[in-house]
Amino acid sequence: MMKINTKIFGEIDIAEDKIILFENGIVGFPELKRFALLHDEEKGTDVGIRFLQSLDEPGFAMPVMDPLVVKPDYDPEVDDELLAAAGHVTMDNILVLVTVTIPGDLTKMSVNLQGPFVINVEENKACQVIVEKGTYPVKFPIYDILQARKGE
Numbered sequence: 500m501m502k503i504n505t506k507i508f509g510e511i512d513i514a515e516d517k518i519i520l521f522e523n524g525i526v527g528f529p530e531l532k533r534f535a536l537l538h539d540e541e542k543g544t545d546v547g548i549r550f551l552q553s554l555d556e557p558g559f560a561m562p563v564m565d566p567l568v569v570k571p572d573y574d575p576e577v578d579d580e581l582l583a584a585a586g587h588v589t590m591d592n593i594l595v596l597v598t599v600t601i602p603g604d605l606t607k608m609s610v611n612l613q614g615p616f617v618i619n620v621e622e623n624k625a626c627q628v629i630v631e632k633g634t635y636p637v638k639f640p641i642y643d644i645l646q647a648r649k650g651e
Contacts, residue, residue: 503557507550508537518554519618522584525627526614531555534625536563536596536618548599551616563596566612568648569641573612575630584626585619592621600638608645609638 501513513535521532533554547568553559566573573595582588596618598611612635618625 501554503552503554505537505552505560506558507560508552511537513554516623519551519623519625521625521627523626525616526629528553528556528559531559549596551596562599562601563616564599564610566595566597566610566615569610569644570612570639573635575612575615575628575635576632577617577628577630581628582617582626584624585617586622586624588617588619592619594618594620599641606642607640608642609640611637612639613637 501515501518502510503513504510517535519534519536521534523529524531531553535552535554536549537552537560538549547564548562549564550560551563585593594617596616598614598616600609600611602608613630614627614637615630616625616627
């Protein structure tokens, strides 16, 4: 077990087998390589927002979610060599997450569909890729989509 003191969750224990390694870091933070995927148990996961918590920099955590929740046809084309850092990725071991931006005005909430995180859940290896093919925006508005889902 590893203890870290986080900004969002306070002091938490992370099991070694829950550590996700980003060999090349993430965009803008190449030095951050070890992360854990956390969720706020009090708020629940009804919209599926979790946090990619850095273990190298405890003050750094990014809200992330499954892009299929807000864009069911999300299927970016990514070259295999870009996924190499995530190990042997298959349809059975892949988890794709995108960054959620949560501004003061929640109606402007968005996800970045252009820079998804690809996680190999079997090997706990991951990478962030930039989707160059297709028309996926960096700021895809999600507030109305999430509100509509709540009503379902």
